[in-house]
Amino acid sequence: MVMTFRSKTPQVDLNTHPIQQGALQLVPESIARKYIVIPLVVADGALKVAMADPGDISTIQVLEARARMRVEPMLASSADIRSCIDRNYKKYAEIEQQFEPVESGAAAVREQEKSLAEAVAEAPAVRALDMLISEAVKHRASDIHIEPQEDALRVRYRIDGVLQDTVSLPLSAHGPLISRIKILASMNIADHRPQDGQFSLIVQNREVNIRVVTIQSMYGQMSVLRILDKSFGALELPETGMLPGPLGKYQSMLRSPFGMILLSGPTGSGKTTTLYASVNGMDHKTRNVITVEDPVEYRLRGINQIEVNPKGGVTFATGLRTILRLDPDVILVGEIRDGETAEIATQAALTGHLVLSSVHANDTVGSLFRLLDLGVGAFYLSSAVVGVVAQRMVRKVCPHCRHFTQAPAEAQLAYNKELGEDRTEFSYGKGCPACAGTGFLGRTAVFEILAVSEEIRRLLLTGASAAQIRARAREEGMVSMWRDGMLKAKTGITTPCEVVRNVYCIE
Structure with missing residues (x-):
């Protein structure tokens, strides 16, 4: 029985398989040595553990009680496990040992x-x-x-x-x-x-x-x-994760001689990366591209970058006012946070400049209403804005350990409802040295791109609701972030679970 169980248990090479730091925290070294086990990685709500005897149910129960999660055993030799315990617990103990106990209180x-x-x-x-x-x-x-x-x-x-x-x-x-x-x-x-x-x-x-x-x-x-x-340079637009259709639409917006392009999303959603990719691909020899950022995250060759410094009197608003006297063609404003910046950016877009900026909003239509909330008039907004991009980040399936497996019921339902396909299996990563056992390697963005058409301008001027504008945009071919994410799950770039976890679905 034990041999049969072992034959079905995946083996792991502890000389090459990485050990996730968080996994080590779940099982104390004393328990690892007592039961001859080594925690490897936490993935999909389970703790993967290398064991000399994967059929030892009592040990698995002890580990599950300690880690408070399901344990998935993997097979390794006792000698390899002991050696792995010595190497890995020692590595993180070195940091702890830098500090001697001191008086408390x-x-x-x-x-x-x-x-x-x-x-x-x-x-x-x-x-x-x-x-x-x-x-x-x-x-x-x-x-x-x-x-x-x-x-x-x-x-x-x-x-x-x-x-x-x-x-x-x-x-x-x-x-x-x-x-x-x-x-x-x-x-x-x-x-x-x-x-x-x-x-x-x-x-x-x-x-x-x-x-x-x-x-x-x-x-x-x-x-x-x-x-x-700093060793990572700005991406090219195709590297951001835009699918061919939305990419072509966005590149068309960037060719506008003037107007405003807005990017929206929460902190950490990749807005700055997309903004950098947008201006990095422009002709810097014949166009004066100037940015005002807080902070300047990466240096872009051929672009004049200004960093916000409130102590020195440089805010987004004051920096933008000064930039307008520097004969710019393209202006990148890191973020529109207040009414003054929103007003200046809108006026700049209406007076012959291409302005790119970001706002905090849930989706593309929400970005338009955010500027209205900041005091930009509907007439000026409808005249200035060329397009809006909303985005979120999702993890990419590791290409080194990709395999097909059944997705959870919730993810299947979300995928099937959006794309109308009855599908149960999708690409997931098993976990390997390249992805540190997580099944994911790197991230990509999912996008929603709204081109402001004449009809959408009319809706803005007449005080239409967000739902009405969103419905019209979809009639004109706008692909929602939710759908863009599911299309990426369809091709194996990410998983439907990642889309459900990271993307807010607006019905």
């Missing part, structure tokens, strides 16, 4: 406040932060979250848009680590009010810029580090 906090400058000079904090950033870059993380809890310091990475537990450090690490971050980011280490800063460093022979935010939370100061890898 208010007295320790006061003492730490007195010696913050000395604390950041301690080698443990320096080494620990270097290791955390290096691992984050290695795993393609976009953000590092450092969060004090009641009894530990939690560190998480955001990889492909999903937060993953990385390591749990002793609370004694909190003060030195936050202070080290503040020193690098040129912040006031004694000030617990919200602060922003940045610093750059070379990681794995690549220039990396780190944007830092700190704020006081219930258990102390938390910090988020946004990682911007």
Whole structure:
């Protein structure tokens, strides 16, 4: 019976299979050694675990009780498992071991406040932060979250848009680590009010810029580090994920000599990437392209980029006013946040300039109503706007371990309802070394592109509702983000589950 069970259990090569940091946090080293198991990865709500005896139901039950999730066993030899335990638990223990236990309580906090400058000079904090950033870059993380809890310091990475537990450090690490971050980011280490800063460093022979935010939370100061890898240049528009039809429509908008093109979506939805790709493909030799951004995330060759600096008197509004005196052809405004910026951008679009910008809205039609809410008149808005793009990010199926499997019932229903196809199996990733066992590798965007036609201009002028404008846009061929996502699931780029998870469906 055991041999039959083993023959059906997938084998794993622990010498090449990556170990997800968050998985290690679910099973303590003592339990891993006692039961000769090694947690590999958390995927699709299950913890994959390498076991010498995958048929040991009692061990699986212990692991499920500890991890509080379903366990999927994989087969590996006892020797390989023990060696893997030594390598991986030791790696993350090295970060923890940088910090010796210190006195707890208010007295320790006061003492730490007195010696913050000395604390950041301690080698443990320096080494620990270097290791955390290096691992984050290695795993393609976009953000590092450092969060004090009641009894530990939690560190998480955001990889492909999903937060993953990385390591749990002793609370004694909190003060030195936050202070080290503040020193690098040129912040006031004694000030617990919200602060922003940045610093750059070379990681794995690549220039990396780190944007830092700190704020006081219930258990102390938390910090988020946004990682911007300068080695990555701006994408070309076809690389953003636009399908051929929407891509052609958007490129036609960009050829307009004047007018406004808006991009919408929440933070982290890829708006800046699309804006950069839009201006990166323009003729920089015969056109003056100027941007005002907060912050300048990537340097674009041949484009004049201005960074918002409120302390220096440069806001989106003041920067935009100045740009209009610099003989621009194309203006990129990072974000329209207020009525003043909205008004200036609209006037610029009406006076012979092509203006690209972003707003926070759920979809394309919502973007138009957002500008109305900011005080732009319907006449000026309908005259200025050429088109609107809304987008969301979804994870891409790993091409190295792609296989067909049945999707959950909810995802099947959503797909079948949108595309009218009775389909149950879709491309999913099994999990492999290339994707760190997650089944996903990289992300792409799903888009909704609205070209503002004469009929839509008329609807705006007559005070039509969002539902009426949306219905007309669909009659004219607009593909919703929901449908665009399901079309990408159809071709195996992503999964219907990813579309359901990330895209808001407006009936």
